[in-house]
Each structure stands twice: as C-alpha cells, then as structure tokens.
Amino acid sequence: MRPVAEHAAAVAALFAPTATEWVPLAEARGRVLAQDLVAPHPLPPFANSAMDGYAVRSADLAAVSVELPIELPVAADLPAGRTDGPALAPGTAHRIMTGAAMPDGADAVVQVEWTDGGTERVRVDRAVEAGQNVRGAGGDVTAGEVVLEAGTLLGPAQVGLAAAIGSGTLPVRRRPRVLVLSTGSELVAPGEPLRHGQIHESNGPMLAAAVDDAGGRAELLRFVPDDVEQFVRTLDDALAARADDPVDLVMTSGGVSAGAYEVVKDAFSRTRSDEGSTPTGEPDRREGRGVTFTKVAMQPGMPQGLGHHAGPTGEVAVVTLPGNPVSSLVSFEVFVRPALRAAFGHPQPERPRVRARLAEALDKPAGRRQFRRGRIDAVAGTVAPVGGAGSHLLAALARADCLIVVDEQVTHVDAGETAEVWLLDG
Amino acid sequence: MRPVAEHAAAVAALFAPTATEWVPLAEARGRVLAQDLVAPHPLPPFANSAMDGYAVRSADLAAVSVELPIELPVAADLPAGRTDGPALAPGTAHRIMTGAAMPDGADAVVQVEWTDGGTERVRVDRAVEAGQNVRGAGGDVTAGEVVLEAGTLLGPAQVGLAAAIGSGTLPVRRRPRVLVLSTGSELVAPGEPLRHGQIHESNGPMLAAAVDDAGGRAELLRFVPDDVEQFVRTLDDALAARADDPVDLVMTSGGVSAGAYEVVKDAFSRTRSDEGSTPTGEPDRREGRGVTFTKVAMQPGMPQGLGHHAGPTGEVAVVTLPGNPVSSLVSFEVFVRPALRAAFGHPQPERPRVRARLAEALDKPAGRRQFRRGRIDAVAGTVAPVGGAGSHLLAALARADCLIVVDEQVTHVDAGETAEVWLLDG
Numbered sequence: 001m002r003p004v005a006e007h008a009a010a011v012a013a014l015f016a017p018t019a020t021e022w023v024p025l026a027e028a029r030g031r032v033l034a035q036d037l038v039a040p041h042p043l044p045p046f047a048n049s050a051m052d053g054y055a056v057r058s059a060d061l062a063a064v065s066v067e068l069p070i071e072l073p074v075a076a077d078l079p080a081g082r083t084d085g086p087a088l089a090p091g092t093a094h095r096i097m098t099g100a101a102m103p104d105g106a107d108a109v110v111q112v113e114w115t116d117g118g119t120e121r122v123r124v125d126r127a128v129e130a131g132q133n134v135r136g137a138g139g140d141v142t143a144g145e146v147v148l149e150a151g152t153l154l155g156p157a158q159v160g161l162a163a164a165i166g167s168g169t170l171p172v173r174r175r176p177r178v179l180v181l182s183t184g185s186e187l188v189a190p191g192e193p194l195r196h197g198q199i200h201e202s203n204g205p206m207l208a209a210a211v212d213d214a215g216g217r218a219e220l221l222r223f224v225p226d227d228v229e230q231f232v233r234t235l236d237d238a239l240a241a242r243a244d245d246p247v248d249l250v251m252t253s254g255g256v257s258a259g260a261y262e263v264v265k266d267a268f269s270r271t272r273s274d275e276g277s278t279p280t281g282e283p284d285r286r287e288g289r290g291v292t293f294t295k296v297a298m299q300p301g302m303p304q305g306l307g308h309h310a311g312p313t314g315e316v317a318v319v320t321l322p323g324n325p326v327s328s329l330v331s332f333e334v335f336v337r338p339a340l341r342a343a344f345g346h347p348q349p350e351r352p353r354v355r356a357r358l359a360e361a362l363d364k365p366a367g368r369r370q371f372r373r374g375r376i377d378a379v380a381g382t383v384a385p386v387g388g389a390g391s392h393l394l395a396a397l398a399r400a401d402c403l404i405v406v407d408e409q410v411t412h413v414d415a416g417e418t419a420e421v422w423l424l425d426g
Numbered sequence: 427m428r429p430v431a432e433h434a435a436a437v438a439a440l441f442a443p444t445a446t447e448w449v450p451l452a453e454a455r456g457r458v459l460a461q462d463l464v465a466p467h468p469l470p471p472f473a474n475s476a477m478d479g480y481a482v483r484s485a486d487l488a489a490v491s492v493e494l495p496i497e498l499p500v501a502a503d504l505p506a507g508r509t510d511g512p513a514l515a516p517g518t519a520h521r522i523m524t525g526a527a528m529p530d531g532a533d534a535v536v537q538v539e540w541t542d543g544g545t546e547r548v549r550v551d552r553a554v555e556a557g558q559n560v561r562g563a564g565g566d567v568t569a570g571e572v573v574l575e576a577g578t579l580l581g582p583a584q585v586g587l588a589a590a591i592g593s594g595t596l597p598v599r600r601r602p603r604v605l606v607l608s609t610g611s612e613l614v615a616p617g618e619p620l621r622h623g624q625i626h627e628s629n630g631p632m633l634a635a636a637v638d639d640a641g642g643r644a645e646l647l648r649f650v651p652d653d654v655e656q657f658v659r660t661l662d663d664a665l666a667a668r669a670d671d672p673v674d675l676v677m678t679s680g681g682v683s684a685g686a687y688e689v690v691k692d693a694f695s696r697t698r699s700d701e702g703s704t705p706t707g708e709p710d711r712r713e714g715r716g717v718t719f720t721k722v723a724m725q726p727g728m729p730q731g732l733g734h735h736a737g738p739t740g741e742v743a744v745v746t747l748p749g750n751p752v753s754s755l756v757s758f759e760v761f762v763r764p765a766l767r768a769a770f771g772h773p774q775p776e777r778p779r780v781r782a783r784l785a786e787a788l789d790k791p792a793g794r795r796q797f798r799r800g801r802i803d804a805v806a807g808t809v810a811p812v813g814g815a816g817s818h819l820l821a822a823l824a825r826a827d828c829l830i831v832v833d834e835q836v837t838h839v840d841a842g843e844t845a846e847v848w849l850l851d852g
Contacts, residue, residue, distance in 0.1 A: 025616060026646060029635040043820065045620055050818070052685035079652065079687050081611030083623040097685045099612055099749070101623040112684060141821050148824065155850070156639055160632025160751055161824040164625070168617025185507030186525055190451060191594025194471055197509040197527040199590070206586025209455040213582055220452060226505065258538060259478035259523040261505050323525070325586055392470065395567045398574065398587040424581070 001297035002304075003408075004334060004369050011306055011335040014317040015248065015343035018174040025163055028154045030215065031172035032345040037148040039165040042138030047102040049078075051133045054093040054115060054122055055106035061127040069125045074118060078103065093122050102134055109133035141165065151345050173344040175217040176248040179238055180208045182223040183231060183254040183263045184323060189223075202394065203253040203328050207321070210329060211251070214337045215346060226261040235267075239311040247316050248343065250309060251336065254323030256293060257303045264320050265293055268309060291318050297408055299368040300327035300391035301334065324391035330371045333403065333422070351403075351422040359384035362406060362413045369408050373400035376421055383421050401425050427723035428730075429834075430760060430795050437732055437761040440743040441674065441769035444600040451589055454580045456641065457598035458771040463574040465591040468564030473528040475504075477559040480519040480541060480548055481532035487553040495551045500544060504529065519548050528560055535559035567591065577771050599770040601643040602674040605664055606634045608649040609657060609680040609689045610749060615649075628820065629679040629754045633747070636755060637677070640763045641772060652687040661693075665737040673742050674769065676735060677762065680749030682719060683729045690746050691719055694735060717744050723834055725794040726753035726817035727760065750817035756797045759829065759848070777829075777848040785810035788832060788839045795834050799826035802847055809847050827851050 020034035049055065055078065061070065072093040078085045080099035088094055088105035096102075096109060108128040116123040141147055147161055148154075154162070154170070162170055187201040188194055201223045211218035221238050224230045239247060255264030268291035291307035305320035321331045333351070341349035359382045364370040373396050374383045383404055387396020405420040406413060413419060446460035475481065481504065487496060498519040504511045506525035514520055514531035522528075522535060534554040542549040567573055573587055574580075580588070580596070588596055613627040614620055627649045637644035647664050650656045665673060681690030694717035717733035731746035747757045759777070767775035785808045790796045799822050800809045809830055813822020831846040832839060839845060 025631040026634060029638055041620065044818065045625060046622055050816075052683060077686075079611060081613070081623060081651065083621045085623065095686070097687060098683065099610070099625070135816070135818055139816075140819050145821075147821055154635075156632050156636035157755060157820070157824045157826070157850075159635045160628045160755065161820045163616045163628035163631045164751065164820050166616050166618075166620070166626045168615065184525070185505060187507070189594065190589045190592050192592075194467065194592070195509045196472055197507060197511065199471060199525070200592045202586045202589035205451040205589045206582050208452060209580075209585040210582035212455055225507065257478060257524065260503075260521070261523060325590065329583060329586065390476075390561070390565075392476070392561055393566050394469065394583070394587045394590050395571075395573055398583040400583070424583075 001295045001302070001367070004296060004298050007294065007296045007304055008335050008338070011319055012339040012342060014306060014319070015176065015339050018176055018248065018344045020171050021174050022169045022171055024169050025159055025167065028159055028162070028170045028172060029156065031154050032347070033148055033150055033152045033154060034171040034173050034345070036146045036150050037162060037165070037167065037170070039141045039143055039145050039147050041165065042143045043141035043164055044135050044137055044139065047137050048135050049096045049098055049100050049102060049109045049133060050135050051109050051111040052097050053109045053111040053133065054124065055088060055096040055103055055109055056093050056124070056128065057088065057090060057106060058108040058128055058130040058132070060091055061124060068127060069123050071121050071123050074120055074122050076103070093124070095119065095122070107131065107134070151347055153347055175215060176340050176343050177217045177219070177245065178211045178249045178251050178340070179219050179221055179235070179247050180204055180211065181221045181235060181250065181252045183226060183252060184223065185225040187223045187225070202325055203323065206325065206329060207251060207253060207332060210332050210337065211340070214340050215344060216340050224263070226255065226263040228263055228267045231263050231267045235309070236312050239313055239316060243313045246313070249340070250316055250318045251321065252318070253321045253328045256305050256320045256322055264305070268305070268307070268318065268320070289315065291320065293320070297368045298334070299365065299370045299389065300324060301331040301371070302368070304331065304335070325394050326373070326391040326397050329397060330403065334371065351424065354421050354423065355418045356381055356383040356421045357416055357418050358382070358404070358413055359415060361415045362404070364389070364406055364411060366411050367408055370406040372404040372406065373397050374402045374404040374421065375400060376402045376423065383419065427721045427728070427793070430722060430724050433720070433722045433730055434761050434764070437745055438765040438768060440732060440745070441602065441765050444602055444674065444770045446597045447600050448595045448597055450595050451585055451593065454585055454588070454596045454598060455582065457580050457601070458773070459574055459576055459578045459580060460597040460599050460771070462572045462576050463588060463591070463593065463596070465567045465569055465571050465573050467591065468569045469567035469590055470561050470563055470565065473563050474525050474561050475522045475528060475535045475559060476524065476561050477535050477537040478523050479535045479537040479559065480550065481514060481522040481529055481535055482519050482550070482554065483514065483516055483532060484534040484554055484556045484558070486517055487550060494553060495549045497547050497549050500546055500548050502529070519550070521545065521548070533557065533560070577773055579773055601641060602766050602769050603643045603645070603671065604637045604675045604677050604766070605645050605647055605661070605673050606630055606637065607647045607661060607676065607678045609652060609678060610649065611651040611687070613649045613651070628751055629749065632751065632755060633677060633679060633758060636758050636763065637766065640766050641770060642766045650689070652681065652689040654689055654693045657689050657693045661735070662738050665739055665742060669739045675766070676742055676744045677747065678744070679747045679754045682731050682746045682748055690731070694731070694733070694744065694746070715741065717746065719746070723794045724760070725791065725796045725815065726750060727757040727797070728794070730757065730761070751820050752817040752823050755823065756829065760797065777850065780847050780849065781844045782807055782809040782847045783842055783844050784808070784830070784839055785841060787841045788830070790815070790832055790837060792837050793834055796832040798830040798832065799823050800828045800830040800847065801826060802828045802849065809845065
C-alpha cells in the first residue's frame with residue numbers, strides 16, 4: 001500500500017499556485033497577499049499632533065527668561081484635516097487637534113490640560129520639550145518600506161495598514177475553485193423522504209463546507225447515482241459551464257472501492273483507456289493523463305485516487321475520496337486541505353499539531369496509519385478517542401475537535417502514552 | 427476612570443441575543459445552531475453492509491456439518507440504494523455492496539476477498555460470525571437523539587451530520603448586523619491622493635473586517651468629516667434604508683476625545699438633550715436613552731462611549747470607539763468582539779488566553795490596563811512586545827499576533843516574568 005506521505009505529495013503536486021487577482025479592501029479579509037505591499041508615502045504622512053492642545057516653539061516656553069505660566073496669542077486654529085495651516089510665528093501658539101499637521105515653525109504641542117484652553121490667547125502652565133506630543137512623519141512607516149510581505153494572511157490589522165498607505169484594492173491569490181460531486185444510488189437529498197435502503201447525502205455539503213473552511217471556493221454539484229454516463233455528463237456539463245473561470249479541482253466522493261458498481265473508478269478509467277483513440281486511429285483529444293486509483297496505508301480512507309480528467313475545456317485535476325463520510329472528511333484533512341491552502345499561499349497550510357497523552361488505550365491494525373477522532377483537553381494535556389474506528393460514525397466525528405494520529409507500525413498505545421494530535425479548530 | 431471590566435459588561439448589555447433564522451446547509455458553516463437538532467430517524471437508517479461481498483446466514487457457514495470452502499447459489503444482487511431487495515432464503519447468498527440494506531434473513535456479510543467473487547454461485551472460503559461486517563440500524567445515532575445541541579458552532583463535520591439526518595435547512599442565530607462609520611475631516615478614501623494634512627481612512631475597512639472576522643455582518647458607511655449635520659444625516663439615512671432588516675449596532679470611530687471638534691460626541695449629545703422636546707412641549711419621539719461618554723482605565727483606548735441612538739426607525743445600540751487606529755482595534759477586541767459573539771451564541775466569545783514569559787521588560791503608567799501588541803513564541807513560551815505603546819503604530823499592530831495585557835496597578839514587568847496574552851489568531 002502507498003504511504004500516506006507519498007499520496008499527500010502527489011495530491012499537492014496536482015495544484016499549481018493560484019494566480020493573482022485584485023480585490024477591494026472590503027473583500028481582502030482571509031486572503032493571502034500576492035505581492036509585497038510597499039508604502040508610497042510615509043506613515044504618518046506628515047508630522048502631526050498626538051494631542052488636542054497648542055502647537056508651540058518649545059524654546060518659547062523653555063528660555064531661562066520665561067516664567068510660567070505664560071500667555072501666548074493664538075494665531076490660528078488647526079483642526080485635523082486642515083490643509084492650509086499657516087506657519088507659526090515665534091512667540092505665538094496655534095490651537096491644534098489630534099492628527100492635525102504640525103505647522104512650520106512649531107516643534108511641540110502643549111496638551112489642552114496644561115492650559116486654560118483659550119481661543120484668542122492661551123495661558124500655558126507647563127513647558128514642553130522639542131518633539132513632545134508630536135508624531136514625526138514616517139514614525140510608523142517610511143516611504144518605500146515593505147509594510148506587508150507577499151504571503152501575508154490578511155486580517156483586520158493588515159487590512160487597516162493597507163488602507164492607511166492608500167491601497168484601495170489589494171493583489172491577492174485567487175481562492176482555488178473546487179467542484180464537489182458525490183456519487184451513490186442510495187443517496188437522497190437532505191430534506192427529502194427516505195425509502196428503505198436509501199440515505200441522505202451528507203458528503204457533498206460536508207466537503208463543500210470543508211473546502212470553504214480551508215479558504216477555497218466550493219461549488220457543490222447535484223450528486224449522481226452509480227451511473228457512468230450520468231456522472232461524466234454531470235461533470236462535463238459543469239466544467240463546460242465554467243469555461244471562463246477555470247476549476248482548480250474536481251473532488252468526488254464514493255465509487256472508488258472494490259465493489260461491482262464503482263462509478264468514479266469506471267468513469268475515469270473509461271475516459272483514459274476505452275476512449276483513448278478515435279475510430280480513425282487518431283489520438284482522442286479527450287485523452288489525458290488519467291486518474292490513478294490506489295490503496296493508501298491509512299485507516300479510515302484506504303481507497304484513494306488522483307490524476308487529471310480530460311474535460312470539455314481541457315484537463316482538470318481530480319481527487320477521488322472514499323464514500324464513507326468519516327473516510328471522506330479524514331482524507332480531505334490529510335490530503336486535500338493542506339494542498340489547497342498551499343496552492344493559494346496560506347502561511348499555515350497544515351493543522352496545528354501537538355502531542356498529548358492518551359486518556360485511554362488504543363488498539364489498531366498494523367500497516368496502516370490510523371486517524372482516530374478525539375477530543376483534547378489542552379489544560380490536562382490529554383486526548384480521548386471519540387467513538388470507535390468505524391468509518392460511518394458521523395456523530396462521533398461531529399463531537400471531535402482533533403484527530404489522533406497513530407503510526408503504521410504501532411498496534412497498541414497504552415493510556416498515558418503520547419500521540420500526535422491535529423487540532424481541527426485551529 | 428471606569429474599570430475595563432465594567433465597560434465591557436456595559437457593552438455586552440447593549441446586545442440582545444440575535445433571533446433564529448433558517449439557512450440552507452450550504453450557508454450553515456460558521457453559524458451557531460439555534461435549537462437542538464434531533465434525529466428523526468436512526469443512523470444508519472437500516473442495517474447495511476460495511477463491505478462489498480455476500481450477505482449470508484452465518485449459521486449456514488458455521489454449522490458443524492459444514493466444511494469450508496462451501497458453494498452457495500447467489501439469489502440476488504444488492505447494490506447500494508436498492509429499495510426492493512428480496513429476503514435471503516436459507517442456504518443461499520445475496521451479492522451485496524457497501525451501504526446496501528441487509529436483506530431479511532441475513533445476519534452477516536462475507537467480504538468479497540474471502541470468496542471467488544461469483545455472480546451465479548459463490549465459493550465462500552471462510553465463515554463469519556453473526557453481525558460481522560454489518561452496520562446495525564442506529565449504530566451511529568438513534569431516532570429521537572439530540573445529535574447537535576443548541577449553541578454548537580457548525581463546521582464541516584456538523585454540517586455533514588445534519589445532512590445525514592435529513593436536514594436541508596438549519597435553524598441558526600442571526601449574525602449581528604453592524605454599521606461601521608468613521609469620522610474625521612482629515613480622512614481621504616484609500617486609492618485617492620492625499621493633500622498635506624490628510625490621511626487615508628483605515629479604521630473603517632479595518633473595523634469592518636474585524637466585525638466579519640468575529641462572525642458579525644459589517645456594513646461600512648462612507649466616512650464623514652467632523653460635521654454633526656452630515657454625521658447624523660449619514661447615519662439616519664443608513665438606518666432608514668435598513669428598516670426591514672434591523673441593525674444591531676452602530677459602531678463609530680473617532681470624534682470622542684476632548685478636542686474642540688468631537689463630532690460623534692456632539693452629535694449624540696445633541697439628539698439626547700437639545701432635541702429632547704418639540705416646540706409644543708411634547709417629548710420628541712427621537713429622544714432616547716442617549717449615548718454616554720466615559721474614560722476607561724486602559725491604554726490605548728481611554729475615550730469610550732456607548733448607549734442608544736434614537737434613529738428614524740427606533741433606538742439602535744451605539745458603541746463609539748476612539749479614532750487612533752490602534753486604540754480603535756484594541757477597543758474592538760476588548761469590548762465589542764466578545765459582546766458580538768456572545769450575542770449570536772458563539773461558544774467561545776473570547777480570544778484564547780494564555781500566559782507567557784516576557785522576552786523583554788515593560789514599563790507602563792499606573793492606573794490603566796495596558797494592551798501591548800506582541801508576538802508569541804508558543805514553543806519557547808515567551809512573548810515579545812512589537813513596536814511601542816503609541817496608538818498610531820499600525821505597522822506594529824499588523825505584525826502582532828497577540829495582545830499582552832498588563833494590569834492597572836503594575837508599572838513595570840521584568841523580562842522573564844509572565845503576563846496574560848490574548849491570541850489574536852485563535
């Protein structure tokens with residue numbers, strides 16, 4: 001069986017780095033910056049007052065001949081935003097508000113609390129040093145400085161900084177676009193009644209949410225029964241309809257194991273081999289690199305597939321996940337999520353990993369890496385498995401906040417021993 | 427000055443719990459469940475095969491008279507989704523696929539690997555126990571069970587579980603709707619050129635991103651200059667235009683300190699007092715509980731305000747944040763974010779808090795709780811301050827991944843001493 005790391009590398013290799021697009025500031029949150037962001041002007045752009053008060057020449061208050069309090073004529077009023085403030089003449093003061101540009105000739109601000117607040121003349125009670133209560137131009141950012149590097153994840157503070165240097169739009173990496181398609185003749189849409197033998201389709205909504213959660217852009221296609229024609233038609237119609245906005249990945253679930261009706265396997269095998277040439281012997285332009293199905297040494301999630309589908313608009317990357325819901329989401333976590341995030345440059349493609357002591361013993365088969373669902377107690381440093389190893393146990397999956405990873409060769413872990421834990425909330 | 431905790435409680439008290447709304451599964455991610463979700467049917471809904479193989483009566487293979495391998499006639503084919511599978515007669519097998527309903531009369535499945543895979547007759551090499559490779563009805567979830575409790579944050583696994591029990595839509599708490607409005611005559615929109623004395627508006631985009639990041643729904647209004655008429659008109663026009671979809675909070679920045687042109691203070695003071703009665707002496711219907719301005723014992727972020735504005739469609743909660751960008755975002759973190767998240771039932775309204783050793787000494791004034799920007803090294807357990815205490819240092823804010831909280835009475839912390847740290851990425 002194929003090692004987990006080898007399959008993970010193969011999935012990662014399916015993705016090219018996504019292209020750059022420019023988005024308005026209001027849409028930049030959660031995106032990754034595509035280029036270094038350089039300040040075209042300093043921050044602050046001009047020396048300005050850090051206080052409401054009076055702009056002065058500090059020397060006017062500090063000369064040995066000066067006795068405080070001193071009264072100065074107020075020659076101008078400088079609210080924030082005033083663009084034509086006059087210079088300060090020696091022996092005078094300008095009333096100034098926080099953020100207003102320092103007038104030429106002034107080198108300090110006396111806060112209003114140290115004055116009588118006068119508007120014609122002002123009484124100043126205390127001296128200030130040169131530079132006091134003044135924010136120098138460039139004190140935060142200098143012109144030409146890289147304020148945010150390519151690869152930065154944009155949160156509120158980064159958006160604020162980008163705005164402050166005047167960026168109305170930002171170059172960010174495109175979110176990878178993923179078509180999600182579930183298969184299975186037993187599937188019924190949630191909200192519709194079940195007949196005996198049928199179940200509600202859960203993988204599609206779950207995987208679409210997982211793609212969005214990872215920072216991708218999921219589009220959930222209507223699930224299809226175990227019918228190769230219908231599968232291929234649904235997929236190719238969807239690809240054709242999106243010719244202008246290319247799809248980065250087709251992600252299927254179900255139809256990949258060893259049964260008699262493995263629609264995904266059959267469909268992708270057919271486009272690769274049976275339709276590999278036209279009646280005239282010319283190579284079929286639809287022939288592509290194909291999808292390879294393999295068994296990966298993991299539990300859950302053994303049957304996996306990846307490759308390329310020759311769709312109507314060209315080749316598109318394909319990952320085929322197993323159909324059991326737990327297998328499906330665990331496979332997404334192990335293979336697709338990190339690859340997807342790396343593709344758009346996310347600085348933390350992988351889940352945070354910690355080690356924790358097992359609250360109870362675990363047994364597992366040799367030869368497969370096991371991903372058990374768990375709940376972590378960060379304060380105690382322990383992790384407890386939730387539910388059994390069964391790959392259909394969705395309720396336990398929904399209670400879990402982490403995956404417990406137990407290596408291939410291990411068959412037993414005692415309570416109290418440590419294990420690697422992937423934090424799903426991180 | 428007002429203690430931080432007291433102001434935080436007052437901000438939290440502005441919010442009523444948001445109402446329930448029903449959203450399609452595809453929009454449920456990141457929302458909080460408003461009601462317990464009860465399974466209307468068990469999961470699995472019916473006993474089904476965990477393997478591709480043959481449904482059998484285990485007794486047919488285990489009787490003392492049986493010698494293995496044994497050949498059984500294959501009486502039916504049971505793909506997943508078949509709703510009319512016939513019962514199993516003794517001494518026969520049904521070919522069955524993973525997920526297909528177990529036929530009446532069968533109690534185990536022989537996996538295909540233990541057979542010759544025949545379709546007319548099948549050779550079975552090994553016996554199975556009763557129940558082997560069968561997933562019992564209700565083994566995951568029983569009918570009537572609460573699968574997700576009210577207050578659960580919906581991630582991919584929870585969406586999957588909800589889908590599996592047949593929920594096409596989910597009752598979730600409405601995201602609080604926040605109008606964001608910056609003030610200042612010095613402001614220019616990002617992307618437009620600056621004149622001397624002007625700066626680019628950064629608080630609005632930053633605070634809107636912070637609201638969205640917290641799980642709220644921000645609407646950024648065009649910033650206004652320091653002009654009371656224009657401020658009130660902008661706000662009331664926006665409120666009137668949203669009469670059908672009420673606003674939970676108006677959040678302003680700037681215009682609340684001690685200067686001569688404090689537009690937010692002046693505007694909200696006016697609607698409370700000067701317009702408190704009509705010429706006929708009747709109480710003005712616009713009169714409300716008003717907005718109270720106060721100094722909070724913190725740095726940055728001392729000037730704060732909160733209350734209610736009597737808008738054209740009724741009273742709306744108001745929080746007024748200071749205008750310096752760092753003060754503004756820190757105030758949001760301390761007061762608004764936890765209140766907003768609590769309002770829509772988020773299970774973790776507060777940032778994760780840890781303790782870490784300071785990488786360098788810190789000095790601060792007595793009497794105010796200080797929130798310094800920092801970078802944490804989780805492996806080393808240390809935290810280093812980023813930039814100085816200045817409330818205009820946006821670049822340092824954008825490099826920070828945590829806030830370092832130093833209590834009111836402390837004036838000095840030595841390097842190596844521990845401090846409370848709020849993780850901003852959590």
